[in-house]
Amino acid sequence: GGIITQTPKFLIGQEGQKLTLKCQQNFNHDTMYWYRQDSGKGLRLIYYSITENDLQKGDLSEGYDASREKKSSFSLTVTSAQKNEMAVFLCASSITFQNTLYFGAGTRLSVL
Amino acid sequence: GEKVEQHESTLSVREGDSAVINCTYTDTASSYFPWYKQEAGKSLHFVIDIRSNVDRKQSQRLIVLLDKKAKRFSLHITATQPEDSAIYFCAASKNSNNRIFFGDGTQLVVKP
Numbered sequence: 001g002g003i004i005t006q007t008p009k010f011l012i013g014q015e016g017q018k019l020t021l022k023c024q025q026n027f028n029h030d031t032m033y034w035y036r037q038d039s040g041k042g043l044r045l046i047y048y049s050i051t052e053n054d055l056q057k058g059d060l061s062e063g064y065d066a067s068r069e070k071k072s073s074f075s076l077t078v079t080s081a082q083k084n085e086m087a088v089f090l091c092a093s094s095i096t097f098q099n100t101l102y103f104g105a106g107t108r109l110s111v112l
Numbered sequence: 113g114e115k116v117e118q119h120e121s122t123l124s125v126r127e128g129d130s131a132v133i134n135c136t137y138t139d140t141a142s143s144y145f146p147w148y149k150q151e152a153g154k155s156l157h158f159v160i161d162i163r164s165n166v167d168r169k170q171s172q173r174l175i176v177l178l179d180k181k182a183k184r185f186s187l188h189i190t191a192t193q194p195e196d197s198a199i200y201f202c203a204a205s206k207n208s209n210n211r212i213f214f215g216d217g218t219q220l221v222v223k224p
Contacts, residue, residue: 042216043156043201056211090155096208098144098163103155 002027006091006104013111015083021076021107023091031097032074035090036060037106043090049074078109085111114139116204118215126223131189133218135202138183142204145178145185150199150217159200160187192222 004025013019025032031050035043045058047066055066065077074091091104115138125131137145146161162169162176162185169176175188189196199219205212 043214045211048211058211092156097205097210097212098208100146100158100161101148101156101212103148103157105155 002029002102004091004093004102004104006089006107008107009105011107011109013078013081013109015081015111017081017111019078019081019109021078021089021091021109023074023076023104024072025074025091025093025102026072027093027095027102028071029093029095029102030071031094032068033092033094033101034058034064034066034074034076035092037088037090038086046076046089081109081111083111085109114142114204114206114213116202116213116215118202118218120218121216122219122221124221124223125192127192127194129192131192131196131220131222133187133189133200133202133220134184135186135204135215136182136184137204137213139204139206140180140183141206142183143207144205144212145176146203146212147174147176147187148201148203148214150201152198156201189220192220194222194224196220197222 033048034046044060049068052071088106092101094101143164148156150156173190178185199217202215
């Protein structure tokens with residue numbers, strides 16, 4: 001079996017700060033995703049990547065950058081943290097879009 | 113693009129009863145329909161899926177039905193147990209080259 005590791009688990013930032021979230025998978029999956037989840041609600045796709053060095057914008061890409069420099073890792077940058085922002089960022093990976101997505105445990109972001 | 117809707121935002125059942133969660137989709141070309149479960153404070157994990165070449169699939173107490181004409185699919189959980197309490201997300205994908213779309217989730221509460 002494989003695992004997806006997200007770091008850090010908790011991230012506290014200041015308004016306007018640039019913050020980076022990291023995700024590593026050892027499934028050898030081609031496709032990786034970043035989702036945002038607010039208050040236990042639905043998932044909104046921020047960025048996804050179908051292979052190393054590929055980036056595709058999702059539905060919520062404004063205010064975020066992403067990077068897929070290696071097949072196994074996918075990082076997300078909040079370019080300017082918004083005051084009182086609170087959300088969970090979930091990373092996932094899959095072989096293709098029509099195979100099971102495996103999710104990481106999430107990074108909880110709070111902005112002061 | 114595709115739009116997936118979950119009709120029940122919350123569902124409450126008595127332990128031992130059946131629970132049914134309904135989803136509709138808009139793109140007739142969608143062919144892959146997975147379901148994910150998110151327990152309180154945890155990340156999502158895959159529970160069951162169905163592909164468009166069949167209209168019913170069962171895995172233990174979980175049954176998924178697909179009605180392609182109505183563009184509707186549903187998750188039936190039989191003989192519910194307290195550990196079934198969670199948020200359930202349905203999703204749809206057109207093919208392996210097209211991203212997956214999630215519904216907003218249904219909170220299932222199983223009361224003893």
